[in-house]
Amino acid sequence: MFAPVRYIEWATKFYGKVPFDLASSGIPVAAWSELGVPEPDLDDMAVFPALRAAIAMYNDVPAADVVPAMGTSHAVFLAYAAMLSPGDEVLVELPGYEPLTRAAEGLGAVVRTFERLAADGYAVSPERVAAAVTPRTRVIVVTNLHNPTGVRTSDATLRELAKIAEARGAYLLVDEVYAPFDELPDDGVFRGSARKLGPNVVAVSSVTKCYGLGMHRVGWVLGPPEVVQRAESAVIATCGHLPLAHSARGSVALANVGKLAKRAKAMLAGKRDIAAQWAATLPNATWSAPTSGLFGLVRLHDRTDLLPRIESWATDHGILVGAGTFFGIPNGFRLSWATQPRDRFEQGLEKLSALLR
Ligand SMILES: Cc1ncc(COP(=O)(O)O)c(C=O)c1O
Incomplete structure (x- = not known):
């Protein structure tokens, strides 16, 4: 529940x-007019693949890695649904963003935590993570930038976490909704997705936090083929398919997101x-x-x-x-x-x- x-x-x-x-x-919140483009055609079926392609282009990953979602919140749900079965363990950072815990519990997973210590400047310690994983751990979860401290985790540390997860046949889930703030991309391409750091790394994000388009609920999961396939099944199970207007607006928004990067x-x-x-x-x-x-x-x-x-x-x-x-x-x-x-x-x-x- x-x-x-x-x-x-x-x-x-x-x-x-x-x-x-x-x-x-x-x-x-950014008004649609700040994108400097008209409302898209809201009846065009071609926008479903177009949104996937736009998300792939924005994140600099192959389209096959992408599952469009309704914001990062929905992406977290889809990613968990794709990776977890009841009784599996999820290892979440503490301090942390509570929905990452509640969504996992709602799917029947058991949530354990690892600490990011104030004394370490809230850095992720791979040693602490390694000490906290168990044979039942299926997913290790971090936010980057860290919510609530804003502290960034380096790619090298994320790679270490991915290796720790891999040794257990588990995944690393990176909620990177704040990650583009390191260098908001004027050219509309975010090159720093954690998805590129390892085959078992799953990333979730949206255009909510950095660009002011949260109300349009344009988000995504980026993952390996088996996660993509199961997340797509979770989309079908929860809503059949995403709304046409969401895909239409999302693909246009992403194609013009550089303007919102400048605004931010x-x-x-x-x-x-x-x-x-x-x-x-x-x-x-x-x-x-x-x-x-x-x-x-x-x-x-x-x-x-x-x-x-x-x-x-x-x-x-x-x-x-x-x-x-x-x-x-x-x-x-x-x-x-x-x-x-x-x-x-x-x-x-x-x-x-x-x-x-
Ligand atoms: C770490 C983190 N992930 C996800 C979200 C939700 O993002 P979205 O609005 O894209 O669903 C938030 C919102 O505060 C957040 O802090």
Whole structure:
């Protein structure tokens, strides 16, 4: 059974509903007009293969590796459905993004965790992963960039994880919805997909977080042939086929995504440095020090569960940060510079400093 996802319920209640939203973790919604192209023909059947081809081109992988999906959320479901049977184990990072756990549990898998330690700057330790795998492990799961710290995992480490998985006949699943932030591609081709790092690496992503097109739910699974085939069966089992309009809009959106990359870059310019400088002023705190992306994690050493305070900051002072509680770090919060223009972001940080004093 699929249990409620506490984090998503909380986010739905608070995100985007306060004057200073320093919590939402995606580039603001882009209007279709910002693509600079007309609405596509919504009756053309040729768009089904066209979307697959557009996803392949964007990710620089063969079309045979691609299964289109409804956002990364659906892609995670399809990927798990393609790799897991009830009773299989999934090894998920902690701190982590709760839906990765709930979706696996909903499919009858047993979720175990490996820690990404604050003391290591939240880096993935292949040794810790290797120590946590068991003969029942079918999938090792990481986010890259890491949600909630924004920390990047190198290709070399991902390759090591893929090897650890391979030795058990398992897969490495990389949720790379934030990965293009390292270098948002003006030419509309994301060359850094983890899918290219090993035969047993499965990657999931979408145009939600980097490009502001989340409402169109254009996402994908990239994987080896047996995963592609089973994920396609999972599409048939869940909805027959994806909506025609989704494929029509998705293929046009991907062909023009470079324009949205430029838009996103302009929106983010300079704000990560401001966040890092601000975090350095906090006493008894550590900053996850992301090198790209749109959020980082602040951990307050002398606090316990910040959730009640974070909720009162939102309701009484109109300022919201992402509660670390939902990611497994109750004394931390995720600070995002995704949605506020630079001056409002700075104003929000000033308010936050006052509340933290
Ligand atoms: C790590 C991660 N994966 C997936 C998603 C969901 O992405 P999508 O909107 O493409 O379904 C999110 C949303 O916050 C996320 O943080």
